[in-house]
Amino acid sequence: MSPESERARLRSAILEFMPRSIESPDEKALGALLDDVAEWQARHVPPYARLVAARGIGAALPTDVFRHARVAAHPLSQDVAVFRTSGTTASPGEHFFRSLELYETAARLWASQLLFPSDVRMRFVLMDTPRPGSSLAHMVWSFTDWFSAGDSSQVTPCDPNSAAEVAQTIEAAAGDGPVCLLGTSFAFVFAEEALRESGASFQLPEGSRIMHTGGFKGRTREVEPAHMIEQLAARYGVAENHVVAEYGMTELSSQAYETTLTEPNTPRRLKFPPWVRATAVDPATLEPTGDAPGILRLEDLANLDSCCRIQTADMARREGDGWVLLGRAPGAVPRGCSLATESALA
């Protein structure tokens, strides 16, 4: 079978598996399909091929590799999209897509389950201008197409530092049914500071919700998650269970959401779609830790044209059928006088 026909077979199998697995999750079938995809990728994605040669087919590609090499089974000429990381390091990571079909299918299917579980369409307010070229930008603009009550061209990002602009945008959107506020966690923190100063607060219509994402990596302020939920719920007048965190990354094609909208009486946790296998592993040995905290290894079927097995540096622990994020893996206390930062050499 040619690489092309193998890819076509895998693509069909994944597209068939995704909606079916929502109805009836199937760990065994997921594992088999992940193995098929990984084996195909080990033949056609050079960095993954090298990793597999060194560590075997079960190896997960560190996210850092996306900063240093092209992780793709297809040539540059077939790229239809490139998502880039925020560039907090010298060289940003890049994820090259030959097609956005799987990405969009994954995003729509899982958001329909956990972020927009009812058919109610709503108005969108973007708390900041999504960074062009980011996977988040593509996702939120897609949401406004898929789930918006109005024309997506009417969705205008606001400046979170301007209380007047935030208030004006929200009030305009809230006049006509439920509203979804979307933005990075940090944009919400900026908006909170501006709104607190101006004294503005809102009572959003029934069914309104807030999706925040990204945490506070490398930022000047940090807010305890529980405190942030309280603040957001109070400021915008929504129930706390209508504040939903999203977890995603440039190197993946699927996202996880907190389950609070669909399971308001269970502990707050992130749930990955059933076409993603999440495992906590020991940072030093990469062996699974079971229910103990570890760094997340994520295997995402929707990453067909890059690498499905991704090793993150995010600490997490299992919580029932979901996950609680614990931040980035702690680094060691620097010893000696050797320069710790890579930037000086890179």
Add this chain to the structure above:
Amino acid sequence: MSYRVTRADEVRARVDAIRAAGVGLRALTKKDLEALCRAVRWVADDSDLRSAIARRTGLSTPMVEWGLRTSVESLDAERLLEVREQLGLDWESNASGHVAVVLSGNLFTACLKPMLWPLVLGVPVIAKATARDDVLVRALADRLPDPFANAIAVETFSRDETACLEALLQTDVVHVYGGASAIEAVRAQAPARALVVPHGHGFGVALVSSVGFEATQADMLALDVAAYDQHGCLSPREVWVVGDATQVAIDLAAALDRLEVRLPRGAVSDSGAQQSWLGTVQSLGDVRVGHSSVVAIEPQGSALPRGLGDRTVVVRGVASFEAAGLELAALGPHLKCVGYYWTKAHPTVVPVPPMPSAPRCVPIGQMQTPSFFDRHDGWEPWLGLVRR
């Protein structure tokens, strides 16, 4: 009215005490210097002390023993006396007051030069050490004989205790070891008259020819890589090869494995980050994973992320020594050491980057064994200690 003695008052009192004891250093004799050298060797030979340092630093005990031995072996009373004579030292020519040494991020042996040179040249010295790495510096202060014993002191206090630091820094000369923020903090607090000598963080690069590079050369380079488990700023993080980089990498990996028997690696500082780095370089290039080391060979045309220390090194090919010289210069002041190896067929001038980086340039095998008398970060070890 009650008066409470603060920590800063205590530091001030210690400074006054060592300055008063400085009188005893006015007329040092050869006998005094011999006693000093003996005491330092006694400290270095103390097996309990080595174990304590190993526990604090995470290095293996043989590595600590090697570090101590190679750091003090060049210490020689005769030569110290010669330096004093060459400098034309007498009491009037010495810097007045005391020398302050701030140790906030350094190898455990880094305290030896800045603590001992002032004493040899007749100047009292006080160090601020970190609580997590104060074993050797305290042993030195405790075990030196008269007339040095009362002219040396060690204090530990936190960064937030700025009054203590200010008291310590009331001097003409300050040596500060640490990262950029530590150096800046000292500069900001030192009096305007003080000479602040920074010893910032950095790294080394080895530049070798593959011609004639055989097991002997690989063993020398392996020692440079393995010494102090790359915690030190002279450690080569990269090996640049003119010629066959892959063969040099293979030979180096084998040599690191051989060396592990004699100088075992200690605890890995951040095993999670190391694992992630290893996975990344395995995805990008050819990697030799040894018993306690990783040698990654950089593929043509794409840069590998540099290793994180603990015996991880990237080997990359360079077009020529001339091209390497330009690239070394671009590394700037963080480049602390260049180790070189080439045969007579190649140029004999090391393409040294210009000042202010002034790295140590030595043949491979000597990158991490500077003599007590060598320049330190480009400066003579008695910088600021003698008034001319």
